[in-house]
Amino acid sequence: MRALIYALLINLLLNGIAVAESVRLTNGEWPPYLGEQLPHKGVASRIVAEAFALQGISVEWEFHPWARSLQLAERGQRDGSAVWLHSKERENGFYISDPVVESGYYLFHRKNYNFDWKQIADLHNRRIVGTRGYDYGAAFQQAEASGQLRIHRVTSDEIAFRQLLAGRIDLFPMDKVVGFDILHQHFTAAERAQLSFHPVPLRSDSLHLLLSRNVPGNAERLTRFNQGLAQLRESGKVAQYLLEIQQPLSLAP
Template identity: 75%
Template sequence: MRALLSCLLLSLLTALPVAADAVRLTNGEWPPYLGEQLPHQGVASRIVVEAFALEGVQVQWEFHPWARSLQLAERGKRHGSAVWLRSPEREAKFFISDPVVESGYYLFHRKDYAFDWQQVSDLQGRRLAGTRGYDYGEAFQQAEAAGQLKVNRVNSDEIAFRQLLARRIDLFPMDKVVGFDMLHQHFSAAERAQLSFHPKPLRADSLHLLLSREVAENAELIERFNRGLEQLRASGKIAQYLLEMQRPLSLGP
């Protein structure tokens, strides 16, 4: 009888739903990939949440300025942060996931500005703008530091686009998807119709989830996340989400 009761108790316990693990992640504003007020907090956030969910992990987001987001994660105050470029400095401090989304920076210009380029040296003599704190790739950064490129660093991407429309600059590097989204959010159809971009990317990178090496369980969590991410990608949902994000974006009226 005792053995029967033990078996019944064990079966009841195993039938109870197991509470999902929870992971606290920082985030920032970079529409349409990331944003507190966006549907699903942005497409990159959605991918992170759904990849973790496939491994039984719930995500709790916190939105902060980017420097604060990275600092909290780096110190192990939060599990990690989404989404970031890979670098040797970050590899020393974080477990870095497989790619979540891809980012491509292109040189935006006015349609009436004749322009072509193959290497960064071709940009010499052009009036360039860049956003403060942004890294536009090793070759660009080195040329700027050496004085070979004159780059007017401004406080926001929107300011740079307005300078482009006002003919105060010739070129502005910007992630294409983010740039399209910004143009639709803050500029008129007539203004958008004046702009284009060169098809050659200035830089192309993957963006990743970072999990702090200061948090003991993160070594296991990064493996679980990568498994969920692979499964989500194989399902076709990531491609679907990215297509849905880009469908309404256009530089035309």
């Protein structure tokens, strides 16, 4: 039997048939972009997997808490992780892909709350809630650290939305698409109808695939991934997939 297996492998190699290549990537929960129980593991996971597939590479996903996901990838215990902000610090440990998806954070508020803003100084004396561990952009974070903004941090986005609906706070910064998904999953149409968001984004960022610099071959894999991603984008599928998750979501009853 062993001799037969060896013979088959040699035959495959001699005939130029490549053995399938795969990568192990870590992930976290951030519906509708990422989620272990979501179709395709979330739309961002779908884009990553299909971009790799166009290059003949399959993806094995592992879901962990976010800090653990990043740590496993950075140490080279997994090939990479998806999806993350680009930063100079992360360039030290990772090859960083072209943008996979875009994220826009907006200030949610009650519809009956008279509110306008253009710069961080306009948020002084507002009652603002934030979720622990979230980075809302350099200007916001600096204002919070210096005491110019007083931010009440809570443990989940759902809790923050409930405090907003109850009138305990005035503003809640949240990725718009993720926020809409939370509101549809956990709140009634009547509750959603009480909320709105300001059209000026608090922050707008691209999110990326990270491949560990500690894994041999990852520099070349990143090049191939970017090529696959460009193909997928040019086909119109990236725009299609993003539209599919946003169409059902709104604040209207």
